[in-house]
Amino acid sequence: MFKDVDEQLEVILRGTVDIVTKEELIKKLKRSYEENKPLRVKLGLDPTAPDIHIGNAIPIHKLRAFQSLGHTAILIIGDYTATVGDPSGVNKTRPMITYEKVLENAKTYLSQAGKILDLKKTEVVYNSEWFKKMTFHDVIQLAAKMTVARMMERDDFTKRYSAGIPISVHEFIYPLMQGYDSIMVKSDVELGGTDQLFSLLVGRDLQRDAGVEPQVALTTPLLEGIDGNKKMSKSLGNYIGVTETPTEMFGKAMSIPDNLMHKYFELATDLSIKEINHLLNIHIHPRASKVSLARAIVQRYHDKKDAEAAAAEFDRIFKEHELPDKIPDVEISGGELTDGKIWVVRLIVLCGFAATNGEARRLVQQGGVSINNDSVNDPTLNIELKTDMILKVGKRRFARIVMKK
RNA sequence: GGGUGGAUACCCGAGUGGCCAAAGGGGACAGACUGUAAAUCUGUUGGCAUAGCCUUCGGAGGUUCGAAUCCUCCUCCACCCA
Numbered sequence: 001m002f003k004d005v006d007e008q009l010e011v012i013l014r015g016t017v018d019i020v021t022k023e024e025l026i027k028k029l030k031r032s033y034e035e036n037k038p039l040r041v042k043l044g045l046d047p048t049a050p051d052i053h054i055g056n057a058i059p060i061h062k063l064r065a066f067q068s069l070g071h072t073a074i075l076i077i078g079d080y081t082a083t084v085g086d087p088s089g090v091n092k093t094r095p096m097i098t099y100e101k102v103l104e105n106a107k108t109y110l111s112q113a114g115k116i117l118d119l120k121k122t123e124v125v126y127n128s129e130w131f132k133k134m135t136f137h138d139v140i141q142l143a144a145k146m147t148v149a150r151m152m153e154r155d156d157f158t159k160r161y162s163a164g165i166p167i168s169v170h171e172f173i174y175p176l177m178q179g180y181d182s183i184m185v186k187s188d189v190e191l192g193g194t195d196q197l198f199s200l201l202v203g204r205d206l207q208r209d210a211g212v213e214p215q216v217a218l219t220t221p222l223l224e225g226i227d228g229n230k231k232m233s234k235s236l237g238n239y240i241g242v243t244e245t246p247t248e249m250f251g252k253a254m255s256i257p258d259n260l261m262h263k264y265f266e267l268a269t270d271l272s273i274k275e276i277n278h279l280l281n282i283h284i285h286p287r288a289s290k291v292s293l294a295r296a297i298v299q300r301y302h303d304k305k306d307a308e309a310a311a312a313e314f315d316r317i318f319k320e321h322e323l324p325d326k327i328p329d330v331e332i333s334g335g336e337l338t339d340g341k342i343w344v345v346r347l348i349v350l351c352g353f354a355a356t357n358g359e360a361r362r363l364v365q366q367g368g369v370s371i372n373n374d375s376v377n378d379p380t381l382n383i384e385l386k387t388d389m390i391l392k393v394g395k396r397r398f399a400r401i402v403m404k405k
Numbered sequence: 406g407g408g409u410g411g412a413u414a415c416c417c418g419a420g421u422g423g424c425c426a427a428a429g430g431g432g433a434c435a436g437a438c439u440g441u442a443a444a445u446c447u448g449u450u451g452g453c454a455u456a457g458c459c460u461u462c463g464g465a466g467g468u469u470c471g472a473a474u475c476c477u478c479c480u481c482c483a484c485c486c487a
Contacts, residue, residue: 164483226442227432236432255442287440294441318441343454359434362449366435380454394435396442 001036002070005029011065012218014273015058015266017194020201020217028188028216032071041066042074042187042215044127044178045113046082047105048097052112053239054268054297055223055232059191060116062220066189067118074123074185075113077106080131081178087156087171088195112242115301123185130184131177142176145209146202151175154198179203187215194219223267228257240268246298247324250310251396253294258286261293269296323390323398330399332385341382344369347401353393368394 002008008029019025032039043063045056052060067073082102085094110124134142151172152158160167175198182190182203190200200217207214222231225238232239240252256264265276279292291311298307316322330351336342345360348369354360363369364379370392371383389401 166483228443229431251442253442258440258443261443285440286443290441290443314441345454354434356452357454358452359450361455363435366449368435 002033002038005033008069011069012062014065015062015220016218017221018197018217018219020197020204024214025189025216025218032188038071039066039188040072040074040186042076042182042185042190043192044076044078044081044181044190045109046078046086047102047109048082048085048094049234050105050108051234051239051241051243052109053232053234053241054301055225055239056193057116057242058220058223058267059193060113062191062218064116064118067121072123073117073121074125074187075117076181076185077109077124077126078178078181079103079106079126080128081174081181084170084174084177086174086178086199087167088174088193088199090156092160092165093168093171115242125185127177127181127184130180139173142180143173145206146172146176148172156195175199175202176206179206182215183207183210183212186212188213189216189218191218191220193222195222221263221267223263224260226252226256228260240297242301246302246306246310247313249298249301250294250307250314253297254290254314256290258290261286261289264297265293268300269293270300271296317396327390327398327400329402330391331402331404333404337385338382340384342385344371344376344381344383345379347383347385347391348393351391351393351399351401353391353397353399363393 005026009026012025013019028039031037041063043059045052045060063073063075079099079102082105083097083099085097087094106126110119113119152161157167157171159165178196178199179202181187183206187203190203192200197217197219200215200219204214204217224230225232225236226240227236227238230236230238240249244252253264262276262280265271265280266273269276271279279289294314295307295311298310313325317324332342332347332350336346336350344364345357348354348360348363349357354363361379364376364381367375367377369376372390373392376383385401385403387401387403391399391401393399
């Protein structure tokens with residue numbers, strides 16, 4: 001039923017960073033193979049935001065790989081941990097979010113994770129299931145298993161502490177909660193980003209303490225955001241969401257810096273190493289490589305046809321400077337007009353392309369505005385407004401005007 | 406409980422009576438260029454139908470012709486000692 005251990009290892013180890021420990025992993029795989037018993041592979045997701053992006057999708061894809069190999073995927077929806085806020089990889093306390101908000105996010109999370117995993121074969125559990133029942137006494141017992149010194153070994157905390165950035169006590173509880181999850185679901189392997197390593201190791205300690213065999217900790221790289229600088233995250237706005245439209249995905253993928261192409265290829269597409277090396281060949285023009293990359297990303301979450309269409313549209317807008325397929329309509333009410341005319345600056349604001357008149361005025365002065373392909377440079381201009389006029393601001397913002405009585 | 410240092414625009418951060426709508430950096434936006442929403446370079450970045458006026462430097466008062474800057478009280482934060 002299972003492939004042999006070496007074959008499995010090849011799939012499992014692709015794109016991983018830490019394996020604690022490789023020997024244990026091999027041992028577990030061997031046993032699973034011999035006894036024909038799937039490994040229990042755990043991934044915890046905290047629904048702190050409504051969207052999954054291609055960065056936090058990386059471990060989900062890894063979980064999917066285990067699933068495809070015949071192992072049991074366990075997806076923990078961290079509805080309780082989410083309200084605490086994971087301190088990993090952040091330099092300040094995460095704002096606490098309400099339980100209602102978490103449950104709302106959890107719904108969209110699950111459907112988005114379903115784009116990657118086979119949910120029918122996935123054990124989905126909410127960690128409120130056990131945390132809700134714990135008493136304060138239980139919490140103290142759990143907290144007693146960790147020392148402050150060990151907690152402070154973490155780089156995240158050390159940095160914050162020495163920089164004088166506050167660390168709340170509840171943040172110390174977080175890794176313990178995550179570790180406790182591992183006991184509850186009896187995991188053999190736990191996945192996570194490299195920033196999760198500490199928490200994954202705490203899980204091992206707690207399991208050992210509870211008298212069960214510790215899980216293997218397996219981490220995947222963190223993906224930089226499309227700005228090429230910081231970790232991809234919702235709050236920094238540098239992400240590609242897995243539910244975004246093909247056009248958006250494609251455009252965002254095209255905006256990553258060249259030097260990140262390799263990493264994106266490896267972590268955000270389904271292409272084989274061989275194909276990737278071929279596409280990044282030095283004789284291939286970097287733009288062509290990036291187009292292939294953008295296509296492959298779109299294809300992973302949509303389909304091939306969507307990817308082609310997105311690529312074609314991108315060329316049309318940015319190479320041929322033509323209009324996109326779909327231009328959003330903006331209704332302008334007749335009351336905005338004086339003698340059938342409207343002040344350009346006002347129009348830009350009404351279309352939502354600038355927050356204030358001053359900003360709109362600047363856009364005009366900088367030559368970023370055109371109407372029906374004629375550029376507008378005079379910020380005092382009044383224009384005669386007609387339905388179907390196309391307003392273009394910057395390189396990629398378009399609106400079709402629709403008059404409303 | 407005692408002490409010290411803080412709070413400045415989207416973020417970081419300089420500014421200690423007038424030259425302050427407030428340096429510098431980041432981000433964002435626009436333009437040029439082209440290989441693209443890469444890179445690089447340039448510009449813009451409180452509001453106002455803009456040579457002027459209005460509102461902003463944690464909050465409320467006060468001193469002064471004039472306050473981000475000085476004083477009082479308040480709120481919040483960090484650090485040190487216990």
